[in-house]
Amino acid sequence: MSDDLKTKVQELIDTMINPAVAGHGGYVELIDVQDSRVYLQMGGGCQGCGAADVTLKSGIERLIKEELPEVVEVLDTTDHASGSNPYYTAGKG
């Protein structure tokens, strides 16, 4: 079941998510699926990006849940503090 779900998530990432985030020099890597929870890592321009939370929670998680309702949560395992080339950098405003 988990392997099957993992395959479906990977397909979604390959066909819908990564082609889109590649436009900002980013990519998303599937780390694992455990108990219907999807663990992802964001790289390239996504790592440390000021908009990464928006992309993950309002974008990637929503896309995955819409296509695969059995997914209960999408979790980001990225060490954003180590991102060396984020697409957007936060500032106090």
Next chain:
Amino acid sequence: MDRLVLLLPTTTYRTHDFLEAGRTLGVDVVCASERPNTLEAQLPDHFLTLNFADPDGAAATVAAFSRSHPIRAVVGVDDLTVVTAAAIAERLGLTSSGVAAVTTARDKYQMRECLAAAGLPVPRYRRLALKEDPFLAARGVGFPCVLKPLTLSASRGVIRANNVDQFIAVFRRIAALLQRDDVTVSGDGAEYLLAEAFIPGVEVALEGLLIGGRLHTLALFDKPDPLDGPFFEETIYVTPSRLPDDVQRRIGDVAVAACAALGLAEGPVHAELRVNAAGPWVLEVAPRSIGGLCSRTLRFGTGVTLEELILRHALGRPIESLDRERQAAGVMMIPIPRAGRLRRVDGEAEARAVRGIADVAITAHPDQALVPLPEGWQYLGFIFARGETPAVVEAALRDAHARLRFDIT
């Protein structure tokens, strides 16, 4: 499910905390930024791209969107978005202060004019056109004075001048700052600056929430590091304030009067005041919540975040408590000591291990080009502490900061 539009600039620190609050409340969040999200084409119902410099145009876009996607609330998370949020709210009849009031509060000159007309204590001020000859502009300005852009925040471009020579240099420095690619100003903000008398004294920040025209003080922060210039870099905020109760009451009274004078009636307020023997002086009343990650110092009732309070108010949902937790709390915005590139950070584990430290968040990334104040507007990160007393919290923040080492070359 209620739908909420969050105005989230791509450069804001606030995204995570507001999205978490939206998730806690179970609302359908539509994220609006000034640049398209990479997934906007796939999820057009959940992303919007708005020009925050054109509030009327943005309001028209959201109004069109709302015809097929009814909206319950709109919240702008920081200075860049509050006028647009008010314009959207006004157009759709949502909870917010009016556009006129928010616009006045966003422009430091207009704000001074409004507060002075209401008889509130503000520094003596003059608006100066950037096209003026700075030597001539200096005539009639007393010293020491503080020069500042009209619409930038986070102390960016705020510089003290003690004499005419310094005034001329500062005037030119601010003019150059406003030309930078990473500065977004328009209208009067691009053409004028403000010169005002330097007010000696201690500085405090009042965090509040306006509900139906009544200001509820959520927290009063002391800023224990002296802010005497030449730059005004904010570092440590600690609450509750250690000022005497009667002084705190007068600060609250002045903040209430300032909000009323500006016509602010709904939503978060971040006010900055100086206090000396003459009493409190209003430096700023911003129609937004505290910036950076500083809101993480605040918890209300049974652990509710500031962002959840703000969203609850905007959505018209009940608010269980506006009372801050009993513990003292504080944050240190870690200043950028010099220009360069951040190579590495050491000492995080030691800083976290300091008694009272709740978290250390390094927000600058490796190889990031660092620009210190007054041209910059970012921080290396944030240190958070909790403790029995404000003094304990302040000591923990200083101790943790001393253990961090930043390699900048």
